[in-house]
Amino acid sequence: MASADLITDPLLQSVLHSAAQARQQSLTILDLIDTFHASDQDLTTSKLDLSKQQKLLNAHLAQLRALNRKAVLGVRSTKQGTAEARSEIDSLHLQLQNLYYEQRHLRGEIAACEDYKHTYTDIPMITTEEFLALHPEHGESSEHDLTVARIEDEHAQRKALEEQKQALVKRKEALGKVVGVKKDELGRLDAEMEKWVAGQEGVKKIFEVRDVKMAEDGEKSAG
Numbered sequence: 001m002a003s004a005d006l007i008t009d010p011l012l013q014s015v016l017h018s019a020a021q022a023r024q025q026s027l028t029i030l031d032l033i034d035t036f037h038a039s040d041q042d043l044t045t046s047k048l049d050l051s052k053q054q055k056l057l058n059a060h061l062a063q064l065r066a067l068n069r070k071a072v073l074g075v076r077s078t079k080q081g082t083a084e085a086r087s088e089i090d091s092l093h094l095q096l097q098n099l100y101y102e103q104r105h106l107r108g109e110i111a112a113c114e115d116y117k118h119t120y121t122d123i124p125m126i127t128t129e130e131f132l133a134l135h136p137e138h139g140e141s142s143e144h145d146l147t148v149a150r151i152e153d154e155h156a157q158r159k160a161l162e163e164q165k166q167a168l169v170k171r172k173e174a175l176g177k178v179v180g181v182k183k184d185e186l187g188r189l190d191a192e193m194e195k196w197v198a199g200q201e202g203v204k205k206i207f208e209v210r211d212v213k214m215a216e217d218g219e220k221s222a223g
Helices: 011-037 042-113 128-134 142-223
Strands: none
Touching: 011 042, 128 142
């Protein structure tokens, strides 16, 4: 494939075209010189023809230099533009990589949150249907708001039960103290009753001894 077929830029093609014209004009001058040396043409006429061809060559060369200078400047501008574009692409690529890493990090965080075992899942709360039956005002709430409301309701219920439990504990402690006092009183009464019963047994024995003695005395008198 010829170089002209590989180059598609109009400016570079014009440079190649101008170079081809200058080359062809140079070949024409060389042919003209060879013809002059091989023929007996008039020297003045030959110089005039050669001068015309050289002027054409100079014109082609001047055009070629101008186009070459313009092409060089264009190449420099293209290189600068390419460098700037490459720098911008590198910057965009770096940003893309950073976004990719951030996306992967966020996906990992989302997966961790989705797999996280929340404490509220272990709380034996009432079912959603039972909650909505008791609190119909949450019928249009989102799943998140509904879950929060259920947790808050469970907390309120447990707080109320805890208060009732503490009140019952205090009442139990108070009743325990009362029972303790009553037990002490009963103990003292038992002790007093035992003393009283023991005293009654002593009196009974005295009367029994007296009755026996009186019976013996009666028998002696009768005899």
